[in-house]
Amino acid sequence: MPPRETTRKEAADSSGTITHPEYIKASQDPARNVYDRSKIPADVDFIIVGSGVGGLWLAAALSKLKGYKCVVLEQHYMAGGLCHVFTHKGYEFIPGVHYIANKEVCGGLLELVSDPSTPVEWQLQGDATTADRRDEEAYRAHHGDVLAMDVAGGHAGTGAACSHEVVIGDLPKMSIRGGKSAVIDELVRVFPNEREAITKWIDLVDRVKWLPGIFMQSKGMPRWFQPIWVALLCGQYLKYAGATADKVFNDITDNPQLATVLSAFAGDLGENLREGSFIMQSAVIGHIMEGCWYPRGGPPQLTRTVIPTITKAGGGVFVSAKVDEILVEHGVATGVRLANGDVLKASKGVVSAVGLRPTFDKLLSRDVVRRYLKKEAARVDRYSEGAISHVYAFVALKGSAEELGLKSSSLYYIPWNTSQPMEASSIQDHYRSxxxxxxxxxxxxxxxxxxxxxxxxxxxxxPGRSVCIMFSEAIPEEFEHLKDDVGGVESKLLSEEYSGVKKVIERKLINALLHNFPHLKDHIEFVEVGTPMTAYRFLRRFDSLGLRHTPARMTDMDLRPDCSVRNLYFSGQDIAFAGWAGALTGAMIAATRILGYTPLDLIRGKDLVTDLGGAELMKVMAKKAGIKTV
Structure with missing residues (x-):
């Protein structure tokens, strides 16, 4: 479990003066603004629970457009949700955001609500280190014709930069680069007899990857208009969102090895091909084909650039502010009660951006759920069943990235040997179980x-240090019983069983690391293991990715930002889909609904993105989605 932060008492000298340099630095960080009742304005418009991008982007949009005072409350010691970092023994670890795909749109949307004085500088993945650039040069030397095809076809992506590598058993290592032709060429290199199937699959992925955005935006419209929107614009979306990835793939080819390669990216959604929606598999692979990026300075930069927009309107973002309950009076959300007993009121609404299941299970009273939200709670339970969690290894390495010859690309490893029967979903199930x-x-x-x-x-x-982050899928139920065994997830007591579990996880993950990077063996300084219990402590849930990405969930029009409790709203990935981009999409949907945009506004060319100053970005988004604009 990540170590705790230094307390104020520990950071002070005998006179009470703060002297600890790291504490002083943290106290000046807008992402570490510790809650105090005296800091809260008297006339709060919105209280937003959760400071991931689903909460922060929404708060910033409301602040910028309407001047609303938004108070964002975060239980952790650092704002940003899974954009946070933690430091241990002089190493900084990044648990959450590993890449941002489709920077043109995602980065553009972030910029609309960001402070111009704190812009995010983006680093292209596959073009950050000497090892990356050697790889690029070698690829260009042998595959310049493929890059030219991508440029000519309008699919240039990020050229020769490799964002992901895939290693499956004894198959050759595969490098996923920006550009459709480059991806096809790489897969054909490994599966030379499958060019027709690969081309058909990638063409389909490229065609449908933007469709989720159109469907998701329907949720921001009034309920009466949503079915009309979906009927007019979402026919193709419903077709492919309602089909499993397995079903669509089997219609194209019956090669199980190729299916296993493509299933490597299903892990970004926590689904296997048999149960996951094809549309979301397409969105992941499709946007990776456009290249992947990372914020220089780390994911907290994505948080720090947004906070000033909120504070300039009189609001604030506060950490160490655990919310115990969203208060509902006579069917209206009025405020929140914090763990320390403080009650904060909001005149216009309360937004939960911590996920639907934690909201219904932890933040709303049973009476409120029973009286007003019974159907919504049942839906959340249904789409939570079978959701997966993750285990992590945070590995400290002696030596810089250059000294260790590290690449910026991510690597997905499935150790299944091709001499064994190979069925993608069964392999995924095997390693989970x-x-x-x-x-x-x-x-x-x-x-x-x-x-x-x-x-x-x-x-x-x-300087002179590096870190590796490793993760593997886990079944939450295998950890839940350990809560009581160790005195609850808030307890520091570690039982013998739990310690043994962590040792097994560490051994397996480090073996996987050294199988792929044997030269790192003598550079490992220490390893910290995170489990679903760690996630529960910080996220209030065991499942890592929120609601499941099944066909039923991805075609459900009732997972909306509004509900039958007046002034209660939901934001973040459960309203849209998993990941940083999904949480951002959920925030856009919530902002659209809260601000009351109507079909008439759309006819007049008035929409959230345009009103935020993104008229050109809106045109780009519409073009990518295949929607004609005037």
Whole structure:
């Protein structure tokens, strides 16, 4: 479990004066503004629970457009949700955001609500280190014709830069680069007899990857108009969102090895091909084909650039502010009660951006759910069943990214040997179910080096040091019983069983790391293991990615930002889909609904993005989605 922060008492000298340099630095960080009742304005318009991008972007949009005073409350010691970092023994670890795809739109939307004085500088993945550039040069030397095809076809992506590598058993390592032709060429290199199927699959992915955005925006419209919107604009979306990835793939080819390669990216959504919606699989692969980016300075920069917009309107973002309950009086959300007993009121509404399941299970009283939100709660339970969690290894490495020859690309590893029967979904299920079995040595894992993704890490912040983040899917139910065994997830007491579980996880993940990067063996300084219990402590849920991405969930029009409790709204990934971009989309939907945009506004050319100053960005988004604009 990540270590705690230094307390104010520990940071002070005998006279009470703060002297600890790290504490002083943290106290000046807008992402670490500790809650105090005296800091809260008297006339709060909106209270937003949760400071991930789903909460912050929404608060900033409301602040910028209407001057609303928004108070964002975060229980953690650092704002940003999964954009936060933690420091241990002089190393900084990044648990959440690993890449941002489709920077043109996602970065553009972030910029609309950001402070111009704190812009985000983006680093292209696959073009950050010497090892990256050697890889690029080698690719250009042998595949210049493929890059030319992408440029000519309007799919230039990010050229030769490699954002992801895929290693499956004894198959050749595959490098995923920006550009449709480059991806097709790489897959055909490994599966030369499958060119027709691969081309058909990638063409379909490229065609449908923007469709989710159109469907999601229907949720921001009045309820009466949503079915009309969907009927007019979302026919193709419903077709492919309502089909599993397995079904669509099997209509194209019956090659199980190729399916397993493509399933490597399904892990970004926590679904296997058999159960996951094809449309979301397409969105992940499709946007990765456009190239991936990372914020220089780390994911907290995505948080720090937005906070000033909120504070300039009189609001604020506060940490160490755990909300115990959203208060509902006579069917109207009026405020929140904090864990310390403070009651804060909001005149216009309360927004939960912490996920639907934690909201219904932890933040709303049983009486409120029973009286007003019974159907919504049942829907959330249905789409939560079978959701997966993750385990993590945070690996400290001696040596800079350059010294260790690290690349900025992420690597997905499935150790299944091709001589064994290969069915993608069954392989995924196997590694989930055997994660805690010490007799099974292998584990499927993702691994990445934030040190290599962000040149500032080794150059400015932590010279001579690197970190690796590893993750693997886990079944939440295998950990839930440990809550009581260790005195609850808030307790520091570690039982013998839990310690043993962490040792098994560490051994398996480090074996996977050294299988792919054997030269790192003598550079490992220490390893910290995170489990679903860690996630529960910080996210109030065991599942890592919120609601599932099944066909039923992805075609459900009732997962909206509004509900039958007046002035209660929901934001973030559960309103849209998982990930940073999904949470951002959820925030846009929530802002659209809260601000009351109507079909008449759309006819007049009035919409949220345009009103925020993004008229040109709106045209780009419409073009990508295949919608004609005037």
């Amino acid at each position: 055997t994660l805690l079995d010490p007799s099974v040595e292998d584990v499927s894992a993702g691994m990445l080096f934030p040190t290599a993704k962000d040149p500032d890490y080794s150059e400015k912040k932590h």
